[in-house]
Amino acid sequence: MIKIFHFTSNLSGGGAETQLLLLAKSLTNVYQNFVVYNTVNDSFPFNDFPNIKFISNSEFLMLKNSLNFNNLIFHIWIPDVFTHLSPLFFFKFRKITILGVRNKYRLNSIKRIYQFLCYFFFSNIVSNTPSSIHNYFYRLAFGKYFLFIPNAIKYNSLLHNDLNFKKFELLFVGRFEMHKGVLDLLNSFTKLNDASVNLKLVGTGSLFKSIKNKFNKCSNLEIVGYLDDPIDYFYHSECLILPSYYEGMPNVAFEALSQNCILILSDIPQNRLWFTVDSVIYFKPGDYLDLLRALKLFLSLSLEQKRYMLSKSKSVIKKLTIENYSNQYIRLYKNIYEKSI
Structure with a gap:
């Protein structure tokens, strides 16, 4: 049986780790799966x-030597991963190595420049966003070996568009x-100045402590902190x-949408790729x-x-199933394996 080694940095991290585990769990009948991590x-x-x-x-x-x-x-x-494991080892086996790019990275630090240069070493690049959304320098690094595979949604989508069971108005889920x-968001919410509207913040990050100290007396704001699975809040x-x-x-937008959340999104290319102006509420990022206008x-x-x-926006998530997701990776793994023989 073919062995797939999935490499990540923090096993309890963000979206990449979620997708890794969804895929590895769905492939256990096809491949032997190993997950290699730095921290957990x-x-x-x-x-x-x-x-x-x-x-x-x-x-x-x-x-590795055995x-x-x-x-x-x-x-x-x-x-x-290359912060902890040398890319030179993987370069020797670049025909059987897939390298994922998960975000629209900016070359704004030594770490990002180093990681960017690593892309030139490899010939199998995968991303959850099309190459057109990445900046020019990354498209140059990807070359002609780029493959776009959208993420899967880990929740089953509600079959109805009912909103009568909703208890809370506004929700943020993400890193602080x-x-x-x-x-x-917090500036907009405080300017809204409506005690009847509540906001829940789920997540953690470098701003968590300062936000909690500044806004802990706001009666209609709840800072929940980190949750392994925020589905109840969605x-x-x-x-x-x-x-x-x-x-x-x-x-996070797709996960919330699967549970019948209306979406208020920053107007950036990564969101425009999926949602039309009549299916969500857009506002200028920053x-x-x-954003206050969008809330009102x-x-x-x-x-x-x-x-x-909801009916307009939920149409986009029908193809983002775990089955479709795993089948795309099975085809990719099969293609790489056959070329390496």
């Missing part, structure tokens, strides 16, 4: 994946970082706000006053208008 939270549910073998970077380094490279594929999900626009919230300045594939517009919508927006 103590609460990580290893028991949920009995057919996947998890090994640390140090364990992989001890194991591997049979005739039946292997290396799948590096994010270039952060500047580029995620969470401060813009299910009970009417609207998800995604104010990011840039994204890869907006996974403009808290325009949402609050003014009738139930029929909300149902119409």
Whole structure:
């Protein structure tokens, strides 16, 4: 049986790790799956994946010399892996190595420049966004070996467009970082100055402590913190706000949409790729006053208008199933394996 080694950095991280685990779990009847990681939270549910073998970077380094490279594929999900494992090792086996690019990275640090240069080493590049959305320099690095595979949604989509069961109005799920626009959202929400409207913030990050200290007395704002699975908040919230300045594939928007959340999104190419102007509410990224306008517009919508927006926006998620997702990767793995023989 072919062995797939999936490499990531933080096993309890973000969207890339979620997609990695969805794929590896769905492929256990087809391939033998190993997940190689650098760090992991103590609460990580290893028991949920009995057919996947998890090994640390140090364990992989001890194991690598005994591997049979005739039946292997290396799948590096994010270039952060090269911060901990040398790209030169994988370069020797570049025909069986897949390198994933998950975001619209900017060349704004030594780390990003280093990771960017690593792309020139490899001939199998995969992304969850089309090459046209990545900047020119990354398209140059990808060359002609780029493959676009959209992410899968980990939740089953509700079959109805009912909103009567919703308890909360507004929801943010994501990292508390500047580029995620969470401060813009808080500025807009406080300017809204409507005690009858509540906002839930789910996530953590470098801004978490300062936000909690500044807004802990706001009675209609709940800072929930990190959750392994926020599906209950998606299910009970009417609207998800995604104010990011840039994204890869907006996974959290699709997950919220599957649970009948209306979407308020920053007007960036990664969101425009999926959603039309009549299916979501757009606002200018980084403009808290325009976000305030979007919040007021949402609050003014009738139930029929909300149902119409749901019906339009949910049409896009029908193809983002785990089955379609795994089948695309099975074809890719098969193609790489056959070419390497």
